[in-house]
Amino acid sequence: MDQDRISQAEYLKALAHPTRIRILELLESEGRCVSNIGEKLDLKQSNISQHLGILRSRGILSLRREGGHSIYCIKDPRVAKILDLLRG
Amino acid sequence: MDQDRISQAEYLKALAHPTRIRILELLESEGRCVSNIGEKLDLKQSNISQHLGILRSRGILSLRREGGHSIYCIKDPRVAKILDLLRG
DNA sequence: GTATTATATTAGAATATAATAATCTGAATG
DNA sequence: CATTCAGATTATTATATTCTAATATAATAC
Numbered sequence: 001m002d003q004d005r006i007s008q009a010e011y012l013k014a015l016a017h018p019t020r021i022r023i024l025e026l027l028e029s030e031g032r033c034v035s036n037i038g039e040k041l042d043l044k045q046s047n048i049s050q051h052l053g054i055l056r057s058r059g060i061l062s063l064r065r066e067g068g069h070s071i072y073c074i075k076d077p078r079v080a081k082i083l084d085l086l087r088g
Numbered sequence: 089m090d091q092d093r094i095s096q097a098e099y100l101k102a103l104a105h106p107t108r109i110r111i112l113e114l115l116e117s118e119g120r121c122v123s124n125i126g127e128k129l130d131l132k133q134s135n136i137s138q139h140l141g142i143l144r145s146r147g148i149l150s151l152r153r154e155g156g157h158s159i160y161c162i163k164d165p166r167v168a169k170i171l172d173l174l175r176g
Numbered sequence: 177g178t179a180t181t182a183t184a185t186t187a188g189a190a191t192a193t194a195a196t197a198a199t200c201t202g203a204a205t206g
Numbered sequence: 207c208a209t210t211c212a213g214a215t216t217a218t219t220a221t222a223t224t225c226t227a228a229t230a231t232a233a234t235a236c
Contacts (some may be wrong), residue, residue, distance in 0.1 A: 005106040008174040016100035017194085018093035034213060047195060049214055068203065068212055078173050085166050086096040105224090122183060135225065137184055156182055156233055178236085185230065192223070200215070206208090 014058040015082060019043065020051050027061070029079055033075035102146040103170060108132065108139050112167055115149070117163035 003046075022041055026032060038048050052072055053059040058079065060073035074080075103109065106175040107129065114120060115127055126136050142162055144148040162168075 002110075005109045006110055009106045011174070012100050012104035013171075014194095017098050018097045019150050019194095021093045021096055022090075023154060035211095044196070045213070046197080046215085049212095050194080053214075059172055065203095070213065078176070082100075082170070083170060085169055086099070086106050088166060107224095123181090132226070133183070133231080135186080138224085141184080153233090158183060180214080180235070181228100181233085183232085186228085188226090188228105190223100190225085192221100194219100196218085196220105198215100198217080201213085203211085203213105205210080 001018065011058060011060075014054055014060055015034065015079075017051070019047070020055060020082075021086070023048070023051060023055065024060075025085060027072060028072045028083065029069045031064075033066075033071050035069070035070035037072075099148075102142055102148060103138070103167075107135070107144060109171075109174070111139060111143065112134070112148075112162065112171060115160060115162050116168065116171065119152075121154075121157035121160045123157070125160075127150050160167060 010088065017025070018074045019041065026037055033057055034045065034048055036052065037052075038045050052061060054065075056063055056072070060074070060076045060079060063071070063083060064071050102164070110129055111125060114125055120128075122133065122136055122140065125140075126133055129136065139160075140149060144151055144160070148164045148167060149160045150159070152159050157168070
């Protein structure tokens with residue numbers, strides 16, 4: 001079955017962007033809202049929202065609402081291992 | 089410095105393709121030549137050669153010549169770990 | 177040398193991604 | 207209910223990837 005490799009490639013592709021790596025690094029320590037991430041990375045809100053959407057649609061991030069804010073957290077436990085490998 | 093995240097993203101991007109994942113899986117056990125990989129994957133020679141070139145240009149594969157053949161081998165030790173992670 | 181085999185490179189069309197800007201939705205507040 | 211704030215969605219444009227087909231190179235065989 002090659003659907004496996006397609007899914008695996010899509011997973012890696014979701015991680016394979018400098019901004020998304022930076023987002024994951026920020027979220028490693030704690031959940032954050034979109035505007036907080038926006039300040040840290042100094043990028044347009046819509047751009048960050050799109051990247052977060054990509055990570056969420058792949059099951060890598062989870063989202064909860066809290067007050068007026070959307071808090072994103074890392075959901076996939078493999079992320080920490082991959083970030084470690086990359087820093088290796 | 090954000091050059092780090094750019095390089096990390098490029099590394100992941102090199103891995104993030106179903107055909108390249110299949111190639112890496114084949115090479116996990118032993119080095120192989122282009123035509124051998126071609127038979128296993130049933131893809132056009134030029135396509136495989138291009139994918140191998142991408143993996144080699146990122147330092148993921150190494151190449152040695154042997155008889156009329158180019159033998160590709162996994163060079164980057166992180167690959168095994170990432171494949172394991174993907175298999176989860 | 178010529179032919180053959182193995183691989184690499186190039187060119188081009190189709191598709192996918194990414195950034196920006198603009199618009200929309202929904203919740204909370206006055 | 208009108209306004210504001212946080213975030214999501216859409217449209218557009220620019221760039222990058224991927225595949226196929228064709229061509230080029232390099233080594234070996236005859």
